[in-house]
Amino acid sequence: MPTKNILNYSYYPGCSLHASAKEYDESTKGLFKTLRIGLKEVPNWFCCGATPAHNVDELLSLSLCAKNLSLADNEEGDLAVACAACFSRLKTAQHRLADNDVKRKQVEVAIDGAVPLEKPVKHLLEILAKDYGLDRLADAVKKPLNGLKVATYYGCLLTRPPDVPELDCCEAPTIMENVIAATGAEPVAWSHRLECCGANFTLSRPGVVLNLSNAILASAKRAGADCIMVACPLCHGNLDIRQKEIEEANGTRYGMPVFYMTQLLGLAVGVPATKLGLESMIVNPLPLLKEKNLL
Amino acid sequence: MKNSKMYLSTETMNLGFVRKVEALSGSSVRRCFQCGKCSAGCPMRTFMEHPPNRIVRLLQLGQWERVLAGRSIWYCASCETCSSRCPNKVDLAAIMDALRKLSWDANGPSKESYVQLANRLFIENIKTYGRQYEMRLAAVFNIKSGQFMKDFLLGPKLLTKGKLKVFHQKNRNIGEIEQIFSRIEEMRKKGEAP
Secondary structure (H helix, E strand, C coil): CCCCCCEEEEEECCHHHHCCCHHHHHHHHHHHHHCCEEEEECCCCCCCCHHHHHHHCHHHHHHHHHHHHHHHHCCCCEEEECCHHHHHHHHHHHHHHHHCHHHHHHHHHHHCCCCCCCCCEEEHHHHHHHHHHHHHHHHHCCCCCCCCEEEECCCCCCCCCCCCCCCCCCCCCCHHHHHHHCCCCEECCCCCCCCCCCCCHHHHCHHHHHHHHHHHHHHHHHCCCCEEEECCHHHHHHHHHCHHHHHHHHCCCCCCCEEEHHHHHHHHHCCCHHHCCHHHCCCCCHHHHHHCCCC | CCCCCCCCCHHHHCHHHHHHHHHHHCCCCCCCCCCCHHHHHCCCHHHCCCCHHHHHHHHHCCCHHHHHHCCHHHHCCCCCHHHHHCCCCCCHHHHHHHHHHHHHHHHCCCCCCHHHHHHHHHHHHHHHHCCCCHHHHHHHHHHHCCCCCCCCCHHHHHHHCCCCCCCCCCCCCHHHHHHHHHHHHHHHHCCCCC
16 A cells, blocks of 8 residues: 655756766665655756856856746645755755846746746755654664764765855754764764865866865775765766776775765665665675675 | 066056956955955865965956966866855855856867866757756767867776766757747847846
């Protein structure tokens, strides 16, 4: 018998979750289904423009986000966003357009409609920690991640700039630590959780990424972490897909699995491991999970 | 420099350019009092010839040509650390966006600005498919920037992991995106949008 959902959201996955970050999409759906949180994908959503659009053309960037917001506004429920960059862009558009009548009028002409400035846009972290609640999340844990030391990596866009995402404090956030601690895992204290990984320079200047991401991996290792947890497909790409390159360029070895937060949480609440996309990760997480008796 | 003395006047300061940057970015340039907090936190500082606080100072002093010709603006990663920490609410990340646009419009592609080529291809994909098409983005960028073998070994690995989609996702309502692009273009022709 199908059980009724506790919460319901419309869902904006973003382009990466349908391609290079498909395990984020898969594990998000698995986790939310188990927690009985409904996700309904916004039909015919478009790319939000991400960093490249605002680097080239701010009006286009704002218009793309406004278009997606108006598509989401036709759906019921607050908008759940998985990708940190999409989340940041959608919130930035709402913030900038609320402040600036000139830009808002230009965008309204571009999308031929009003911009839903009040539509609540929420990152998955916010839904889990605030709407669903940490207590309820802790109650849902079937397989505690006891003994797993996790370096929680926020990156740039989940918390910065302070008045835009409104997710947590931009210099000393705790939301990721709180969420993962609810599963029994141990978040480590480390220095680089808010540093930039090199972001979309991964295409145009990979050398920059090798440099910045190396510092992040080294810091996590120094803090004694078993793995890194992220909530952004681009951070994941730089830390996981490029990890071998980083090791070669710096003559070092990390072997540090990089999980999406929904993979670790899914594991804890009893989503079958085959539904978490673990096989898509470039740094193989299975030896670590076996060692900790989590499979 | 032979004569290191600088004389400031409204002419040398070229406030016209500062106003242009301020209108595009929605942030004040003049409010910066050079505390240097932006540069202290900037992860890309080591790659830049002018750190972020000096970029703002150069703008204030009317030396915008040095800013637009340099490589600093093309090394900004848009991480927003500077904007978050500025005690005077100067949104430096937005100023960098404005400078990149002005530089590209004035000088077109250059050795330093080829980052913008990746950005342009990204937008071209949105216009064509409505969504991002990562494989095409990487392939076309490598061809156009002459780095044919870049990430050559990464491709097959991603393919076997199912992370590289050979076929693109396409939005059935692609017409709506085309309309957004053409309406923006129209506004610009009429001078109603920057």
